[in-house]
Amino acid sequence: AQKITQTQPGMFVQEKEAVTLDCTYDTSDQSYGLFWYKQPSSGEMIFLIYQGSYDEQNATEGRYSLNFQKARKSANLVISASQLGDSAMYFCAMREPYSSASKIIFGSGTRLSIRP
Amino acid sequence: EAGVVQSPRYKIIEKKQPVAFWCNPISGHNTLYWYLQNLGQGPELLIRYENEEAVDDSQLPKDRFSAERLKGVDSTLKIQPAELGDSAVYLCASSLEGEGDTQYFGPGTRLTVL
Numbered sequence: 466a467q468k469i470t471q472t473q474p475g476m477f478v479q480e481k482e483a484v485t486l487d488c489t490y491d492t493s494d495q496s497y498g499l500f501w502y503k504q505p506s507s508g509e510m511i512f513l514i515y516q517g518s519y520d521e522q523n524a525t526e527g528r529y530s531l532n533f534q535k536a537r538k539s540a541n542l543v544i545s546a547s548q549l550g551d552s553a554m555y556f557c558a559m560r561e562p563y564s565s566a567s568k569i570i571f572g573s574g575t576r577l578s579i580r581p
Numbered sequence: 582e583a584g585v586v587q588s589p590r591y592k593i594i595e596k597k598q599p600v601a602f603w604c605n606p607i608s609g610h611n612t613l614y615w616y617l618q619n620l621g622q623g624p625e626l627l628i629r630y631e632n633e634e635a636v637d638d639s640q641l642p643k644d645r646f647s648a649e650r651l652k653g654v655d656s657t658l659k660i661q662p663a664e665l666g667d668s669a670v671y672l673c674a675s676s677l678e679g680e681g682d683t684q685y686f687g688p689g690t691r692l693t694v695l
Contacts, residue, residue, distance in 0.1 A: 469623075500683065508670060510624070510686035556623050560682060568637055569684060571623030 469572035488557030497561035505553040585687035599661035606675030616672040
């Protein structure tokens, strides 16, 4: 069965530093998609970045990058130059197999707090 | 372009009362999802619609929960009767096939059952 694991329930980082949020996944399928979402205190889930299992290059979106290590089944989110507004819950998610007919499952999340 | 709209944002009811949540997806998105999110946890899928058809409702507690998406656009999720354990955030999301199936979420409805 597919599974997403986020082992860091909470993290504190100094403003302007880079931060890595860990995510490991378990799947027997070769075709899958990985997502990261941000959930601020307002409650809305904001899509950040996507990585397909067949993508050879790591996905990047502005200050966000996804460190995809397929053999280790890890999909860590890297935020460069953190800002106070980055304080939020972050969820890793997976769709397996990669098709519109499959559902997405979420990890338990990591609460990131940025210190000024 | 407007995002996913949900209403109400907050709802407080007494146990055994009925409650309904409404969701309007992003225009043109054919797939709509309802999720349940308990405090400190990730969202869990309740039901997924492809247009007006419910294609995955295996996690929906059908004894008290129901949902509909009659014209394949907006959707309503209902609980009747509500129980104390139903207190949670109910999230709606939508996606468009071919855009990586990325799901875009609404702000959610926070339900408190007293």
